[in-house]
Amino acid sequence: MNQFVYDIAIWLDDTAWSTLLHESYYMYNWVESTHVLTLILCLGMLFLIDLRMLGYALPNVPASNIANRLNIPMLVGFGIMIITGALLFYAVPVRSTQSVWFRVKMLLLVGCAINAYLFHKRMNESVSSWDNDARAPSRIRLGAILSLVFWSLVVICGRFIAYDWFDCEYTSVGSLSQVLSGCIDGQARF
Amino acid sequence: MSTSSTSILGTYTKTITVVALVLFLLVFSFSGLRRDIWLELYEFFLWLETTPFGLIGKTWGAVFAVVEAFHLLSMALLGGAVIVSDARLLGWVFTDIPVQEIQDKAHRVFVMGLIVVLATGVFMACGVAGKLYWLPVFWYKMLALATGIFFVFFIRKPMLKGDIDKINPTVVKLVAISSMLVWMTVAATGRWIGFAGS
Amino acid sequence: MTDKNTNSEKMDDVQMAAVAISATIIIFFVIYWSIQIQSVRDLLEMAYG
Numbered sequence: 063m064n065q066f067v068y069d070i071a072i073w074l075d076d077t078a079w080s081t082l083l084h085e086s087y088y089m090y091n092w093v094e095s096t097h098v099l100t101l102i103l104c105l106g107m108l109f110l111i112d113l114r115m116l117g118y119a120l121p122n123v124p125a126s127n128i129a130n131r132l133n134i135p136m137l138v139g140f141g142i143m144i145i146t147g148a149l150l151f152y153a154v155p156v157r158s159t160q161s162v163w164f165r166v167k168m169l170l171l172v173g174c175a176i177n178a179y180l181f182h183k184r185m186n187e188s189v190s191s192w193d194n195d196a197r198a199p200s201r202i203r204l205g206a207i208l209s210l211v212f213w214s215l216v217v218i219c220g221r222f223i224a225y226d227w228f229d230c231e232y233t234s235v236g237s238l239s240q241v242l243s244g245c246i247d248g249q250a251r252f
Numbered sequence: 253m254s255t256s257s258t259s260i261l262g263t264y265t266k267t268i269t270v271v272a273l274v275l276f277l278l279v280f281s282f283s284g285l286r287r288d289i290w291l292e293l294y295e296f297f298l299w300l301e302t303t304p305f306g307l308i309g310k311t312w313g314a315v316f317a318v319v320e321a322f323h324l325l326s327m328a329l330l331g332g333a334v335i336v337s338d339a340r341l342l343g344w345v346f347t348d349i350p351v352q353e354i355q356d357k358a359h360r361v362f363v364m365g366l367i368v369v370l371a372t373g374v375f376m377a378c379g380v381a382g383k384l385y386w387l388p389v390f391w392y393k394m395l396a397l398a399t400g401i402f403f404v405f406f407i408r409k410p411m412l413k414g415d416i417d418k419i420n421p422t423v424v425k426l427v428a429i430s431s432m433l434v435w436m437t438v439a440a441t442g443r444w445i446g447f448a449g450s
Numbered sequence: 451m452t453d454k455n456t457n458s459e460k461m462d463d464v465q466m467a468a469v470a471i472s473a474t475i476i477i478f479f480v481i482y483w484s485i486q487i488q489s490v491r492d493l494l495e496m497a498y499g
Contacts, residue, residue, distance in 0.1 A: 088490055095443045101324055102439060106332020110361065120357040123349055131345050135335070217328075218321040225317055266467035274474050392482065399475065407471055411464040423465050423472075430472035433479045 064244035071155040083153040090153055097146035104139030105213055107132040115206040121196035126189045162228050162243045167219035174212045181205035266407065273402075277395075293385070300381035309379020316379055323372040327439060330365030333358045334435045341412075341428035351416050359409065366401075387448050393441035400434045 074080055083089060113119035114128045151158050158164045184201055192199055198206070226232060230245035280286055300306050309316045337358035339345045346354055377384055384390040408427055411419065 088494065091447050095440065095447075098324065098443055099436075099439055101328045102331030103335065105325070105328035106330075106335060109329050110332045110336060113361065119361045120354070122353055122357070123346065127346070127349070132336070214321075214325055217324055218318060221317055221321040221324065225313060227313070264463045264466070266463050267470060270467045270470045270474075274470070399471075403471055403475070407464065407468050411468050414464075420465060423468055426472040426476075427468050430475040430479075434475050437479060437482070 064246060067159050067244065068156070068246045071159045074152060074155040080152055080155065083149065090150075093146050093149050093153075097143060097150060100139045100142045100146065101217070102139075104136055104143055105217070107136035107139065108209065108213060111136070112206040112210050115198040115202050117197035124193045125195075125198055126185075126193050129185065129189075157229070158223070160230050160243045160245055161223050162239060163219045163222040165242070165244070167216055167223070170212055170216045170219065174209065174216065177205060177208045177212060181209065266410075270407070297381040297385040300378045303378050305375045305378035306381060309375060316376065319372045319375050323369060323376060326365045326368035326372065327442075328365075330362055330369055331435060331439065333362035333365060334431060337362070338428040338432050341424050351412070355409075355412050362404070384445070387445060389441050389444045389448050393438060393445065396434055396437045396441060400431075400438055403431065403434060 083093070110119050111129050111132050114121070114123070114125060120128060151164075181202065184205065188199065188202075192202075197203065228239040228243060230240060230243060233239045233243075233245070235245075301310065309319075336345065337355055340347075340349075340351060340354040340358075408431060411423075411427065416424070
C-alpha cells in the first residue's frame, strides 16, 4: 500500500508541472495563500452554521435559513480549497504522502464528510419542528460539535504539514512515526 | 466664539477625529517621525522575545504551530462574521431578516473571533518579534488591523445602531465594502508575513 | 424640532466620518495592492526578462 502510494507520488513528482509549481516562488505562495485565506469563506460560514445550531450565533434567525443561505458561500469556499489543496499536493507529492499530518488530515476530512452527510440528513428530516428554537435538538448539536472539532483538527494538521518534525529524513528507521508516515526505506525526496 | 467652536466639535466629533487621524498618519508616514519611533521600538521588540510568551514560542515549535492553527480558526470566525454582516448590508443574503438583527448577532461572533485572534496573534508576535520588526508587511498589517478595529467600533457599529432607513444607502454600501477590504488586507498581509520570513 | 435636528446632525456626523474613512481605506487598498503587484511583476521581469 505504502509502495503503491509512493509510486504514484513519484510519478506525479516527475511531471514537469509539479516541478514548475514547486519551484515557482510566487505561484506556489499564491496558491498557498488562496488555500489558507479561503478558510474565511469556507470555515467562517461553517462555524456560523454550527454555532447557530448550538445557540451561540444568530439565535433569532431560523436554523434552516442560516443553513441554506450560508451553504452556498461555504461550498464555493470548499471548492476553492479542494482545488488549491490538490495543487499544493501536486507541487509536493512525495513529502505529502509521507507526512503523518497529511495522512491524519485526509482521514479527518473523511470524518468531516460522513458527519456532514449525517448532519444534513438529520436536519432535513426534522428541521420543521425546531427551526425557530435558539438551540437545535441534541443529535443536531452533536453533529455541530463534531463538525467544529473535526475541522479544527483539520486546520491544525494542515498547519503541522509545514513543519518537518516527523519527516522521514529526520526520524529513525523503524520508529513509530516512520511506520505511520509510511516512509519507504531510504527515501528522503522532497 | 468659544461656544461655536465647541459646538462644531460637538456636532462633528467623529468626522473631525477621522480627518485629524488621517492627516496625522500622513504626516507621520512621510516625515522623519516614523523612522524615529521605529528605531525607538527595537528595544521593545527584543524585550518581547524574552517574555514568557516569546520564550515558549521560540522553544516549542509545536506550541507555536498549535497557536498558529487557532489564530487561523478564529480568523475564519471573524471573517465569517464580517462577510455575513457586510453581505447583509449589501443586500446579498438574509434580505428577509432586519439589518439590525444580523448586525447585533454577527457583531458578537466578530468580537469573540477578534479576542482570540488578538490573543494568539500577540503570542505569535512575541515568538518572532525580532524578525517581525524588520518586515514592512508586518507594519502594514498592524496599520490595517488598527484601522479595522477603529472602523468597526468608532464608525460602523455606532452608524448602524440608529435607524438604518435614514442612512444614505450608498454610505451603507461603501461602509460594507471598505469593511471587507480592510479585513481582507489584514488577513492577506498576515499570510505574507510567513513568506517574507523564509 | 431641535431634538430631531440634533439627531439628524448626529447621523450626518457618523455618515460623513464613515465616508471619510471608507474612502481612505479604499484609496489605501488600491495603492497598497497595486504597488505590491507591480513589485512582483518587476521581480519576475528581472528574473525571466
